[in-house]
Amino acid sequence: MTHPLSIGPHAVTPPVVLAPMAGITNAPFRTLCREFSGGKGLFVSEMITTRALVERNEKTMQLIRFDASEQPRSIQLYGVDPATVGKAVRMIAEEDLADHIDLNFGCPVPKVTRKGGGSALPYKRNLLRAILREAVSGAGDLPVTMKMRKGIDDDHITYLDAGRIAVEEGVTAIALHGRTTAQHYGGTADWEAIARLKEHVPEIPVLGNGDIWSAEDALRMVRETGCDGVVVGRGCLGRPWLFADLVAAFEGRTGDLARPALREVAEVMVRHAGLLGEWIGDESKGVIDFRKHVAWYLKGFAVGSEMRKRLAITSSLAELRAGLDELDLDQPWPVGADGPRGRTSGNNRVVLPDGWLKDPYDCAGVSEDAELATSGG
Numbered sequence: 011m012t013h014p015l016s017i018g019p020h021a022v023t024p025p026v027v028l029a030p031m032a033g034i035t036n037a038p039f040r041t042l043c044r045e046f047s048g049g050k051g052l053f054v055s056e057m058i059t060t061r062a063l064v065e066r067n068e069k070t071m072q073l074i075r076f077d078a079s080e081q082p083r084s085i086q087l088y089g090v091d092p093a094t095v096g097k098a099v100r101m102i103a104e105e106d107l108a109d110h111i112d113l114n115f116g117c118p119v120p121k122v123t124r125k126g127g128g129s130a131l132p133y134k135r136n137l138l139r140a141i142l143r144e145a146v147s148g149a150g151d152l153p154v155t156m157k158m159r160k161g162i163d164d165d166h167i168t169y170l171d172a173g174r175i176a177v178e179e180g181v182t183a184i185a186l187h188g189r190t191t192a193q194h195y196g197g198t199a200d201w202e203a204i205a206r207l208k209e210h211v212p213e214i215p216v217l218g219n220g221d222i223w224s225a226e227d228a229l230r231m232v233r234e235t236g237c238d239g240v241v242v243g244r245g246c247l248g249r250p251w252l253f254a255d256l257v258a259a260f261e262g263r264t265g266d267l268a269r270p271a272l273r274e275v276a277e278v279m280v281r282h283a284g285l286l287g288e289w290i291g292d293e294s295k296g297v298i299d300f301r302k303h304v305a306w307y308l309k310g311f312a313v314g315s316e317m318r319k320r321l322a323i324t325s326s327l328a329e330l331r332a333g334l335d336e337l338d339l340d341q342p343w344p345v346g347a348d349g350p351r352g353r354t355s356g357n358n359r360v361v362l363p364d365g366w367l368k369d370p371y372d373c374a375g376v377s378e379d380a381e382l383a384t385s386g387g
Contacts, residue, residue, distance in 0.1 A: 030056050060091075099154070110155070154180070159189055218232075
């Protein structure tokens, strides 16, 4: 069933990609997911803003540090100013900071869209083209891919135009999240749009994203849409072993699913928190950063609300481990742990720059000032 996904010179087998998620897909989380996958697949950094990279912002420079075992090294960039994007891409290529560059045109959060960035940007066709042209020309031999949504809302659909522009400008592959900006993460992802995009841009690989909660979902998406690979985001929150399932499924071992008991989940939790501490250089800060993952890891298990709260305010590995040791660690993997996780809000008012929707081609008003100064969550 599996066939390699080509991202420039990189063959991704099976065709499974970890979606960039702000504040989540840092080096420690990528390490866990990669370990469970046996090193197979592609694991992309969290969103790096081009301005912060060009200015060598300290936090940003840490976010682009890759573990020696990460191959290929994938950076996701966010930018709205073609010149700044071009500078950032050239910096990555010239200083050998990564092996693959992904461009973010899918982020729906207001702080990004109000600047005309993320999923708002493809509406401005000429601006999208200018950014892609700068990125591809600056990248040299590095492959440039992009991730996008269907459009801003049902009245402003952009993905087919954006896909054609991407092909014309030399983009290597496109990932489509089958939702609009207005939907955020609510409702159901439109997999038919992924199929339509695949038909529209047969020249390059198309990856599908949205509502992949299990390995079977991934196989079904490929079957139903004809897409060349899948991008998994919220489905792996608190569940990095989903990548073991995905590899098994694409290799034809569909019965070989990871169903860890709470004891195994607890071990992964402590390891995740420990890796964060090592990465940050401070155990307490690592455990504090880990707090947001606690509810995702414990989803479906019989853990009382007081204990959940306690585990979510721990400040040391010893405290985290002691709390977990008080649980009934022999609990098997719960049925309720499968299915949707993470943010599900939908039908939000999209925050855009003044007059953004007046003209889908004019990009006046977008400048270096629209660039975000910091990276990540």
